[in-house]
Structures are given as C-alpha cells and as structure tokens.
Amino acid sequence: MKSNKAVVKMMNPQGQDGTIAPLITELIAQLGEDPKRDGLVRTPQRVDKAMRFLTSGYQMKLEQILNGALYEVKYDEMVVVKDIEFFSLCEHHMLPFYGKMHVAYLPQKKVIGLSKIPRIVDMFARRLQIQERLTQEVAQTVQQVIEPLGVGVICEARHFCMMMRGVEKQHSGAMTSAMLGAFRDCKETRDEFLALVNHRSNGY
Ligand SMILES: [Zn+2]
Secondary structure, three states: OHHHHHHHHHHOOOOOOOOOHHHHHHHHHHOOOOOOOHHHOOHHHHHHHHHHHHOHHHHOOHHHHHOOOEEEOOOOOOEEEEEEEEEEEEOOOOOEEEEEEEEEEEOOOEEEOOOHHHHHHHHHHOOEEOHHHHHHHHHHHHHHHHOOOEEEEEEEEEEHHHHOOOOOHHHOEEEEEEEEEHHHHOHHHHHHHHHHHHOOOOOO
C-alpha cells in the first residue's frame, strides 16, 4: 500500500520535510539499486529537498509575491517582459520541461513591478504542470491582477519526457500561447507583441 501513502503526501502540500525521503528509498530499491550504497545513502534526503523546491509554487501566495507592487499610471503602451526562464515538471512523467516565457500586457490604469512577472511565472512553473495550462495560468493571473486591456503570453519549452525517452525527438520543443482581451481581438496588438518576441527567440 506504499503507493497510497505517496498519494496522501502529494495531496498534502504542507507535508513536513523528510517525509518524501522514505518513498525515494523505496523507489531506488524498486529500480534494482541498493539504497544503502555509499553514493545513494543521502540521496532520498536530497531528492526530498529538491522535489519540495521544484514544487514550491503550491506554497506561494499571490498577495505575497505582489506585495503592493501595483502602480497607477497613465502609461498605455505595451509592456513586454521577454525571455523569462522557467523550469517545471510535466505532470505526466514528473520529468522537467523548461524554456522561456514572454509576457506582455497593455495597461489600462495599473502597471506591476517588472520583477513580479517572473515570480508569477515561477509560482505556476514550480508545480506539476502541462505547458498549456502553465501558459494560461500566467496569462489569467496577470489579467486578474493588473486588469489591463489585454495580456499575451508565449511559452517555448523543451520536454525531457520526450527528449530522454526517445519519442518524437524532433518535436521535443513546443510552443504555446495565451491571448486575452486586446491581444486576442486586435491583430495589430498581437502583431506588435509577436514582432517584439520573434526578434531573436528561437533558442528553444
Ligand atoms: Zn511528460
């Protein structure tokens, strides 16, 4: 019934440090390795820590991230934050996918501190994810927080579950986008965003 135990821990984001470690010991044994071998003795504790960090987005609170960094402005030109690096875990294999996100919005009356957008990306990336939902969640959160005229998000990522398992190697890079408000309705706005982003962004 070990798998049941694992599920319970997954459902409990407040789980205490160290509680994942015994599951990793079992996993190592199940893989045919010796968990007591020198190099592996501390591995369960390390994986415990790493997994908690890689999924720490569940613990993040939007209000804490924003911390009042919303400003009233008259500025009505597009704001673009490009090349936001992110690392996430695919929820189907729990293997990494990583890449870059480009986030833009068209302010109405508020702007947000620029450093906050990468933190919003981290909040959703550091979870078990799929790229499509990650892209949507970032867009919808920016929309909800800033109430701009529109939001555009483009996400370029590479997936280890495809790269390492030898499936669709040629297509291990995927692009997703979410266009809200003016970015969806107005071709000029969308084109302006795409032009700004396409300018040197084919690394993924
Ligand atoms: Zn996967």
